[in-house]
Amino acid sequence: MHYHLNQRPRSRIRKPRWWLGAIGGGLLALILWLTVTNPYGKISIIRAPYTTSVSHGTISVHKQFSLTVYNGTLADTFGYWVKDGFLLLQNTLFGSRPTKARTTAGIISEIHAKRFDPTKPYLISGDQFSVLYPRNLGVFYNDLLNPNTALSQADWDNRQRIYLQSALYALDAFSTGGRITTTVEPVSPHAVVLAEVHPGSVASDSLYGILYALHALQDDTRYAGGPYRLETVAATRAVIAGHRGDLKRLLALYLDDVRDPATGLVKRTATLSGARDGVHRQGSFYDNVILWRTLGLAKQLGVSDISDADLATLRNTILATYWDEAGGHFIDDFSPHAAGTNYSSDWLIALPAGLLSPDSLADLPYLQRSVAFMRAQGVTKPLPVKYTEHAGLASEPWATRTFVPNYGSDAIWSYWGAQYLTLLASLYHQTGDQAYRDEATSDIDLYNQKIVQYRGFPETFTPDGDFLSSIFYKSIRQTGWVVQFETAVQELGSPL
Numbered sequence: 317m318h319y320h321l322n323q324r325p326r327s328r329i330r331k332p333r334w335w336l337g338a339i340g341g342g343l344l345a346l347i348l349w350l351t352v353t354n355p356y357g358k359i360s361i362i363r364a365p366y367t368t369s370v371s372h373g374t375i376s377v378h379k380q381f382s383l384t385v386y387n388g389t390l391a392d393t394f395g396y397w398v399k400d401g402f403l404l405l406q407n408t409l410f411g412s413r414p415t416k417a418r419t420t421a422g423i424i425s426e427i428h429a430k431r432f433d434p435t436k437p438y439l440i441s442g443d444q445f446s447v448l449y450p451r452n453l454g455v456f457y458n459d460l461l462n463p464n465t466a467l468s469q470a471d472w473d474n475r476q477r478i479y480l481q482s483a484l485y486a487l488d489a490f491s492t493g494g495r496i497t498t499t500v501e502p503v504s505p506h507a508v509v510l511a512e513v514h515p516g517s518v519a520s521d522s523l524y525g526i527l528y529a530l531h532a533l534q535d536d537t538r539y540a541g542g543p544y545r546l547e548t549v550a551a552t553r554a555v556i557a558g559h560r561g562d563l564k565r566l567l568a569l570y571l572d573d574v575r576d577p578a579t580g581l582v583k584r585t586a587t588l589s590g591a592r593d594g595v596h597r598q599g600s601f602y603d604n605v606i607l608w609r610t611l612g613l614a615k616q617l618g619v620s621d622i623s624d625a626d627l628a629t630l631r632n633t634i635l636a637t638y639w640d641e642a643g644g645h646f647i648d649d650f651s652p653h654a655a656g657t658n659y660s661s662d663w664l665i666a667l668p669a670g671l672l673s674p675d676s677l678a679d680l681p682y683l684q685r686s687v688a689f690m691r692a693q694g695v696t697k698p699l700p701v702k703y704t705e706h707a708g709l710a711s712e713p714w715a716t717r718t719f720v721p722n723y724g725s726d727a728i729w730s731y732w733g734a735q736y737l738t739l740l741a742s743l744y745h746q747t748g749d750q751a752y753r754d755e756a757t758s759d760i761d762l763y764n765q766k767i768v769q770y771r772g773f774p775e776t777f778t779p780d781g782d783f784l785s786s787i788f789y790k791s792i793r794q795t796g797w798v799v800q801f802e803t804a805v806q807e808l809g810s811p812l
Contacts, residue, residue, distance in 0.1 A: 346398075347402070350398070350399060350402045350403075353502050353503055353504065354446050354502075355436055355437050355438075355446065355502060356436065361504070361505050362437060362502045362505060363380065363381070363437070363505045363506060364380060364436070364437035364438075364481065364485075365379065365380055365381050365382065365383050365437070365484070365485060365488060365506070366378065366380065366437075366481050366488075367380060367434075367481070368434055368481055368551075370473050370477070370547065373545070373547055374550065374551075375476055375480065375547045375548045375551055376551055377551045377554075377555065381506055382488065382492065383488050383489050383492055383507065383508055384504075384506055384507040384508070385489055385493035385507070385508055385509075385510060386493075386503070386507065386508070386509045386510070387493045387494075387495050387497070387509060387510035387511075389515075391509035391510055391511050392511050392515040393515065394509060395447075395499060395509050395511025395512075396511060396512065396514070396515055399501055399503075399509075399511075400499075400501075400511075400513070403444040403446060403447075404444050406444065407443045407444035407790055408444075408787070408788065408789060408790045411444060412443055412772075412791065412792065412793040412794075413794075414770065414771030414772055414793060415427065415771045415772055415794060417771070418768065418771060420767050423768070423771055423772060423773070424767070424773070424798055424802065425467055426794070427772065427773060427794045427795070427796060427798050428467055428471055428474075428796070428798075429471075430794060431794070431795070431796030432460075432796065433474065433478065434473075434474050434478045434481065437481060437485055438478070438481060438485045438486075439453070439457065439460075439478045439479060439481075439796070440796075441456060441792055441795050441796065441797065442775070442792040442793070442794055442795040442796065443790075443792040443793065443795075444790075445792065447499045447500065447501040447502070448482065448485060448486060448489075448499060449498065449499055449522075449525075450483075450486040450500065450521075450522040450525040450526055451498070451519075451520075451521040451524070451525045451590070451591055452482075452525060453479065453482055453483060453486075453525035453526065453528055453529035454521060454525035454526075454527070454528030454529065454668075455521060455591045455665065455668075455731075456796075456797050457797070457799065458528065458668040458800075459668070459803045460475050461475065461476065461479065461532050461533070462539060462542075462799070462802075462803055462806075463539050463542035463544040463545075464542050464543065464806050465799055465802040465806055466543065466544055469544065472544045476533070476546070476548050479529055479532075479533065479548075480533055480548050480551065480552065483525075483526050483529040483530055483533070483555075484555065485500065486500055486522070486525070486526050487526055487555075487563075489508050489510060490510070490522070490523075490562075490566055491559065491562035491565070491566065493510045494565075495510050495569070496519050496522050496523050496566060496569055496570055496573070497512050497519050497522065498517070498519045498522060498593070499512070512589060513589050513593050514587075514589055514593065514596070516587065517587045517588060517589040518573045518574060518587065518588050519589055520574065520590035520602075520603045520606055521590050521591060523566055523567065523570045523610060524610045524613070527563070527610060527613035527617060527619075528613060530555065530556055531613050531617060533546070533548040534546075534548065534552040534553050534556070556617055556618070563614070563617065563619045567614050567620060570610065573586065574586055574588060574603070574607060575607060579633075580630055581599065581604055581607070581630075581634070581637065582599050582603045582607055583599070584598050584650050586598070588600070588603045590602055590603055591665070592660065592662050592703060592724055593724070594716045594720070594723040594724020594725070595716075595724040595725070597648065597649040597651050598649055598650055598651040599649055599650040599651075600649035600651075600660070601638040601646045601647060601648060601649065601660070601663055602648075602660070602662045602663070602665050604634045604637075604638070605634065605665050605666050605669050605671050606665070606669070607630075608627065608630050608631055608634060608671060609669040609671070611627060611630070612627055612670075631671060635671075635682075639682065643659075643689065644685035644686065644688060645659050645663070645685070645686050645690075646659075646663040646666075646682075646686065647659075648660040648663075648704075659689070659704055660703050660704055661690065661701045661703050661704070661729075661732050661736070662703065662732060663686065664701075664735045664736060664739065667735060667739060668735070674739065674742035674743055674745075674746045675746065680743075680746065680747070683739065683743060684743065687739070687740070687743065687752075690736070693705050695726075696755075698728075698762070698780065698781040699728060699759055699762045699766070699777070699781055700728070700732070700733035700737065700759055701728065701729065701732050701733045701736050702726045702727065702729070702779065703724060703725055703727070703729065704725050707721060707722045707725050707726045707779070720784075720786065720788060722778070722779060723776070723784075723789070726779045727776045727777065727778065727779065727784055728777035728778070728779065728781060730763075730773060730774060730775060730776070730777070730795070730797055730801070731775075731795075731797040733759070733763070733801075734763075734797065734798075734801040734803070734804050735800060735804075737756050737759055737760060737801070737804035737805075737808075738800065738804040738807055740755055740756035740804075740808075741753070741756050741807035741808040745807075753808065756804070756808050756810075757808065757810060760801075760804065760808065760810055762781075766781070767798075770793060771793070772793035773793075773794065773795055773798035773801065774791050774792065774793055774795070775791045775792035775793075775795045775797070776792075
């Protein structure tokens with residue numbers, strides 16, 4: 317190639333790669349969207365479809381709008397991989413902040429104010445779990461309406477209001493979407509997506525949470541004689557009457573998904589997502605207890621006509637199928653991945669669900685032998701409790717096994733620990749065995765130390781009893797599950 321003397325060779329001019337800018341702009345827009353659609357963020361565009369108010373000792377419900385609901389494969393993918401993933405990363409980098417208070421009483425009071433805030437649309441465990449998990453209403457917050465642990469009339473009002481708003485939010489979403497999922501995730505001021513924590517799984521305890529809450533919100537006999545009265549009875553009974561058709565349809569969907577008509581138990585071929593969603597299980601004891609109690613609650617609410625005899629038969633079948641007489645514990649599940657002793661501490665769900673009661677002489681052997689087994693296995697130490705003594709189970713989903721390998725196995729879970737302490741207190745009152753009280757008192761002291769040390773009530777601890785945190789995951793620090801711990805303390809008659 318030839319050039320004139322006064323002509324320089326042209327340099328190749330690189331054109332701007334517009335698509336890099338488009339990708340960057342799109343990513344920033346996505347982050348902004350995910351940030352402002354978090355109702356617990358500092359800036360949020362999410363609105364509450366149901367609000368509540370208190371007047372003359374009665375709580376009323378006010379419907380603001382009906383939710384627009386999106387569901388299906390795309391919703392599952394977006395919810396699990398995009399929204400939930402972003403929230404986990406955001407919390408790992410910037411979340412789980414300690415309380416300003418530095419005493420046990422002050423820390424608990426601060427957690428109450430933060431978690432039981434009726435200006436929010438629904439109740440959460442805390443931090444990264446800012447989407448609605450309906451299971452919370454029946455599992456982790458099963459004792460939220462215990463007036464004996466209310467800190468004041470205002471605290472009591474707030475608890476009832478956020479609990480009722482949460483039940484209505486979930487009921488509206490599932491009724492409109494025609495599907496029951498693990499989570500309900502806000503995506504715009506008036507819209508949500510329905511998503512599973514693990515795509516392909518079936519929600520085990522979401523409908524249970526709704527039914528449990530609706531029953532508790534109108535059951536003014538449960539804590540009769542407590543320091544505060546239930547103020548949601550009339551409003552909740554109106555909700556049940558107005559949504560009975562929706563509840564019947566949701567119950568039919570749930571039973572079609574989970575129940576084996578041949579055995580009456582949970583299908584062993586179904587992968588259910590329950591409170592211990594850090595593992596995949598098949599035909600677990602937990603899921604069968606949830607099935608039994610869901611049917612019982614549906615009967616009590618006038619949503620099912622199942623007979624008392626059928627419920628009793630199902631209860632007896634569950635006990636006969638899952639009790640390991642030689643081992644002295646309940647079998648966890650029938651998964652091919654079941655490890656070691658095939659045990660999980662979420663058998664404790666049998667207590668708040670009412671399958672077992674310390675007040676029943678017939679149930680005492682199950683409870684006492686299970687406690688002895690837990691002590692022998694070491695799942696109650698250094699503080700209660702771990703799901704199992706095994707770490708890194710093959711049944712853990714890929715993401716859990718890769719990033720938080722002990723999350724669903726030998727991590728210590730504060731809610732189940734508090735549930736265990738509640739059981740110890742009840743066994744002490746029932747049997748008079750001082751060993752139960754001594755163990756509970758010692759563990760309550762340890763939890764008090766952890767509350768002050770970490771300035772919060774952490775969701776999970778490492779197997780050694782430290783705050784669970786890594787480069788991939790950081791535990792909730794201020795979780796409202798502390799109400800179960802307060803119940804245990806109150807049951808034991810031990811001051812905080």
